[in-house]
Amino acid sequence: MSILVREGSLQEALKVMSSIQEFAKPEGIESLSLRLGDKKQLVLVAEEEGALLGFKIGYEQDDSTFYSWLGGVNSQARGKGVAQSLLVEQEHWVANEGYSWLTVKSRNQFSSMLRLLLRNGYWIEKCEPYPNPQENRLYFRKSMLTES
Numbered sequence: 001m002s003i004l005v006r007e008g009s010l011q012e013a014l015k016v017m018s019s020i021q022e023f024a025k026p027e028g029i030e031s032l033s034l035r036l037g038d039k040k041q042l043v044l045v046a047e048e049e050g051a052l053l054g055f056k057i058g059y060e061q062d063d064s065t066f067y068s069w070l071g072g073v074n075s076q077a078r079g080k081g082v083a084q085s086l087l088v089e090q091e092h093w094v095a096n097e098g099y100s101w102l103t104v105k106s107r108n109q110f111s112s113m114l115r116l117l118l119r120n121g122y123w124i125e126k127c128e129p130y131p132n133p134q135e136n137r138l139y140f141r142k143s144m145l146t147e148s
Contacts, residue, residue: 022110108136
């Protein structure tokens with residue numbers, strides 16, 4: 001069994017999102033489409049033997065920056081490298097599209113996501129504090145320019 005990461009649809013991403021308990025308020029096609037607008041975007045899904053396991057949605061912030069907006073892996077698939085596979089595929093796509101930067105925002109409460117980002121060379125750009133420190137927003141950035 002191997003994990004396949006491919007471009008997917010918002011409907012497929014929503015299907016995975018509905019299986020992830022951390023998404024407190026469920027999104028709908030309308031709210032996702034409104035946020036994405038006519039921006040250049042990428043929707044990735046990860047599957048194994050036809051079963052959707054995870055997703056990643058991102059969009060262009062400006063000519064040089066792509067924002068990894070929303071993603072997740074359902075609980076049954078965690079620890080199988082699904083998030084890593086999605087991240088690698090997104091980075092390849094972003095670099096091939098000519099962006100200089102990939103940015104991500106997460107929260108203190110999602111420690112596995114924070115570890116994934118740090119392990120993959122992202123650095124913390126800023127922290128937005130909240131009354132509950134678990135909800136602090138951490139802004140990450142990674143250069144997509146290859147070093148020669």
